[in-house]
Amino acid sequence: MDDYLSKPVRTHQLGEMIRRWLPSDGAPTLASFGAADCEEVDVIEVELGHCVYDDQALKRLVGEEPGLLAEFRQRFIVSALNTVDEMRRAASDGNTATLSGLAHRLSSSCRMIGAVALGECCSRIERAGSGCSPSEMHGLMSQLEDALAHVMTRLSGHEALQHSNASD
Template sequence: MAKRRWRADPARYGLLLTDLHMPLLNGFDLTAAIRREEAPGRRLPVIALTANQMGSEDGRYLAAGMDGYLSKPVPLTLLQDTLRYWLTQTSAPSAAPPPPASTPNGFAAPPPGTDRPAFDDQALERLVGPEADVQLELRQRYLGSLDAAMAEIAHAVAAQDWRALGMTAHRLKSSSRAVGALGVGQQFEGMETAGRDNDGDAVHRLMPGLGEAVDAVHRHFRHLQTCGGDPVGRVICVDDDPVQLGALQQQLQALGLHGSEGFTEGGSLLERLDLVDTAPVLLLIDLNMPHMDGVELIGHLARIHFAGALALVVGPDPRVIDTAERLARAHGLNTLGHLRKPVHREALSALLQRWPRFKAG
């Protein structure tokens, strides 16, 4: 895809940032292909993004025609400096000028005899800046990808597909370090090595430690969200219709609530709630779902002592609204009211005003 787009309009692009290890066309081959096809007198600057400290690979990236590299996760200030340097060149150089030095990003191995910290809580601030809502959204996205990756790894272990396991571990090694989850990143690095070496015994030895590290990440991120006495509110939507679900999440984002989560059935929601402090949560629940409807879900929420707020999302039939709301209140759940489908932004905004944790963006 990247090569096709560049080939269609080479003059459109002023810089290529490319990962090195990709499944179909890796960064080395992509760069070599571009160098072969470039017009005389033009040169597209190429910066490699790597999860490894390059070291012995320096010669390889230079031989492929790259102009520099950045070690992931890339701090925001270093990325800004790199973009400013390469995108302010007055003309496309025919030979690469010396790039700005790639500085250590703080995730290199610690000196011998020291312990690697499990978490770096300033990592995301260096990466994306100080905005708390942006950091929260990235942590939530990471947790979703982390849980999905653990399912992929379990499947790969069952199938003894060590190559697939190694690729998943490589991907999560980078993203874990980017969000500051250094301990689980180290575990994924070990898994990546075991997968690359087709060492099933090592994989089985590493699995318990990886599981413990993943649990620690969930606990630590939950602590970050709730510490300080004024936890950041989050919205979780449940609707079996993915179109309605997506539309609701887009409206929430337009109202300043970034990073909402969506589920298409109640079982997955309950598993998610088991991993978070529910006090800052607002649930928007579709009443009419096929496997576990909203009324049944309300009963489960009462049994797990859900401490957040909820609102019901209902279709054109109003008969079940009063029953469901009375049931929720009888269980002691904080019920803000209901929304009718299709949900209009004005109605959603009015409901959010009744939620004390709502802070419009």
């Protein structure tokens, strides 16, 4: 979609935007999908398996200049590691309000950089809130740690980032 909606998104605004951008002729309708097509899939499993990191997200945002891409990636790594450390402390202290706020902040930067699965983990933690049991939160934090490890591995493979680190 080549458009945007500002938060908070209202349902009617979303509907209007979708109608504006969906093709009307020959577009599949809900009736053209079978029950198997609409099965709910665990998003995190799909994303960790196939879309841990959207390599094009940052390029779409800031362009193709290698130095700028490397700088954004490096800043993300530092910020994400620091935020996850703060999240660990908040989780171990049982401070769900702080944990939720940190998850929200990290989720935004994850989506900007292309860390799709990590952003989804953050959103799950944010939505869990104070009603989440300690064992459930431990599971969510474990998923977050796994997604972070995958993203760090992926980011460390970027030639521009390696070059940037070598020249420091």
